[in-house]
Amino acid sequence: MIDVYWDNGIVVRTNNFEIMLDPIIKTNKISSVFISHAHRDHIYGLLNEYCLKYSTSQTIAIGEVLTNKKIKNVIPCSYGERVEIQNLELHFINSGHVFGSAALIIKNRDVTLLYTGDFNFSRSLIQEAISPIECDIMITEATYGRPGIVFPPREEVYLDIISWTAKMINNGFLPILLVYPLGKAQEITKLFNKFSSIPVVTHSKISKINEVVRSFGENLIFYDLNEDGKELIESKDCVVLFPYNCNINKLRTKYPNSKIGIITGWAAVYKNIKNVDISFPLSSHSDYPQLIDFISKCNPKKVLTIHGYAKELAKSLRKIGIDAKSII
Ligand SMILES: [Zn+2]
Incomplete structure (x- = not known):
């Protein structure tokens, strides 16, 4: 029983x-x-x-x-x-x-x-x-x-994320992606590490979790926003990962020449999520x-x-x- x-x-x-x-x-x-x-x-x-x-x-x-x-x-x-x-x-x-x-x-x-x-x-x-x-x-x-509620194939979304990011960098914008610090952040760090040469800069909340994941043998390469990521951000030749619940208006003020995307399964359910430039329907x-x-x-x-x-x-x-x- x-x-x-x-x-x-x-x-x-x-x-x-x-x-x-x-x-x-x-x-x-x-x-x-x-x-x-x-x-x-x-x-x-x-x-x-x-x-x-x-x-x-x-x-x-x-x-x-x-x-x-x-x-x-x-x-x-x-x-x-x-x-x-x-x-x-x-x-x-x-x-x-x-x-x-x-x-x-x-x-x-x-x-x-x-x-x-x-x-x-x-x-x-x-x-x-x-x-x-x-x-x-x-x-x-x-x-x-x-x-x-149906998600598109994962590989398609991966490709869309990389294409959009490359396009933003090419047009002189800083691409920012909002992600869950545990889950999506590691997946997206690895996505850029594995399939592009675009460096990944991470907010400290994400860096901390990425470090734990790396300590278990997952080879994640990333640069913390407040440490070695600073110069990369100035060059705008990188992608920056922030926690999904960041204040978008503050982000836009701090990085005026940026474009902001969000990565969440809810993008397959709702058309407009927060005040972002693009959303990608990828879920854990x-x-x-x-x-x-x-x-x-x-x-x-x-x-x-x-x-x-x-x-x-x-x-x-x-x-x-x-x-x-x-x-x-
Ligand atoms: Zn969960």
Whole structure:
């Protein structure tokens, strides 16, 4: 018997074990937590000193940089690793979302549960895609789970980003790209490193995470905005990465001769995002067809949806004969 419910995080309870998945508060109600990745809305579980934290070494390292704290009481896990606990097996796999992101499989004698966390069913330059797992219960994110949300092929968007950047430099503008500091920033740094000779200058929030990723062996080449990137910016012969939530008016004032683009999956949903010159629909999540494809391949008996278009995704799944409901 495995019981699943929402209580400021997903609680999974068996007869003798309880774990909270990605709590959204600094909870101390439960003694064990799983943190799927180091995006801000998923790392509250790292902040509670006393509970036991299961996460990948990469996520813990990024969490320490983001919270500026040494995280205690952790069990670092690798992709493919299995941990036995109270007649259960916890199995950690790559979720394809961002550097270090993991999905969790909880298995007892009768039931296999898969918690996807945020996941991507398409391969990026940084992460392999998630692999489907046969399961009985699946808890899946539904960020883009509304019918009709479809991303263009990743390679096409990669090409568009490089072409636009080269064109801006050629026309004497400083190209600025707004990205998520964890995920898109590493992917775009690698994109320019691998397929162009355009130097990448990064805001300090991005530099810090890029450094952690580099410490795990990913060869990212970038120049910090306030250090060796200064001269490059003056020359305008580079691309600059800023966090997606930067104040665009301030950026335009500081860099009057710039053009600003944003890279986000929401560009496939909304025409006008912020006050930018261009937007590129690239996401670290799966789009709607990928969600349906992945879920179908896992062949679950029951699907519980969370985040984003949770209700819409559950409805679509029921239409194709899969028992599904939103849990928040
Ligand atoms: Zn995320």
